Amino acid sequence: MSTSRSGTRPARPEDVDEICGSLPETELGTSWGDRPTWKVPRGDKGKGFVLYRAPHKTAVDPDTGEMYDDLVVITTPTEVEKHALVEDGSTPFFTIDHFDGHAAVLVRLSRLGEISRQELVEVITDAWATKAPRKLVREHLGE
Numbered sequence: 001m002s003t004s005r006s007g008t009r010p011a012r013p014e015d016v017d018e019i020c021g022s023l024p025e026t027e028l029g030t031s032w033g034d035r036p037t038w039k040v041p042r043g044d045k046g047k048g049f050v051l052y053r054a055p056h057k058t059a060v061d062p063d064t065g066e067m068y069d070d071l072v073v074i075t076t077p078t079e080v081e082k083h084a085l086v087e088d089g090s091t092p093f094f095t096i097d098h099f100d101g102h103a104a105v106l107v108r109l110s111r112l113g114e115i116s117r118q119e120l121v122e123v124i125t126d127a128w129a130t131k132a133p134r135k136l137v138r139e140h141l142g143e
Contacts, residue, residue, distance in 0.1 A: 011120040013109040016072060019121050020050055023128045024140050040132040047131040049075045050124060058098040059106065070109040075127040079103050085123070091115055093123075103130075 020026055020038035031037040031048045039046030053059070055067035074093075076082040085093040085105050092111035099106070105123075112120065129137045 008116040008118040010113040011115050011117045013070075013112055015112065015117050015120055016050065016109070016124070019124045020128070023125065023132075025132065025136055026128065040128055041136065049127040049131040053106070056098075059096050068108055071106050072109060073099075073104050073106055074123055075130050076103045076105055076123075077126055077130045081126065091119075 025041040026038055027042040027046060029037055029039050029046060031051060035054060036052040037048040038050040039048050051073040053071040053073050055069045057067060059068045059071055060066060082103050082105055085091055086095050092114045093105040093107050095105060129141060
């Protein structure tokens with residue numbers, strides 16, 4: 001396992017739910033039929049910012065051809081941030097053709113240890129801020 005760059009411990013799969021649940025007005029619901037999805041704000045107006053993706057033929061291991069069964073989709077503020085994360089070879093974030101034109105990255109839960117928990121907090125907080133009501137973002141993060 002690599003050591004994290006920012007001095008905090010490596011991220012773990014359970015950190016995804018801990019981080020999402022710690023952000024204001026979030027709830028774990030579903031989207032895309034039955035997929036567990038973290039949404040903000042709570043209730044009917046909630047918008048997904050982190051989704052646990054079902055295995056699908058559009059995302060397969062290049063070595064084995066097996067469909068990934070541990071993918072999380074994380075919204076990014078814009079495609080610029082998406083490409084910055086994907087093009088940084090030191091992170092486990094990637095994209096697939098299916099997500100062309102969508103501001104979101106994918107990451108395998110089994111590879112989260114390649115980044116620090118703090119880096120994961122930053123990426124998920126950015127995702128939350130992208131979907132949360134502006135007033136809530138200001139209250140939580142300031143201007």
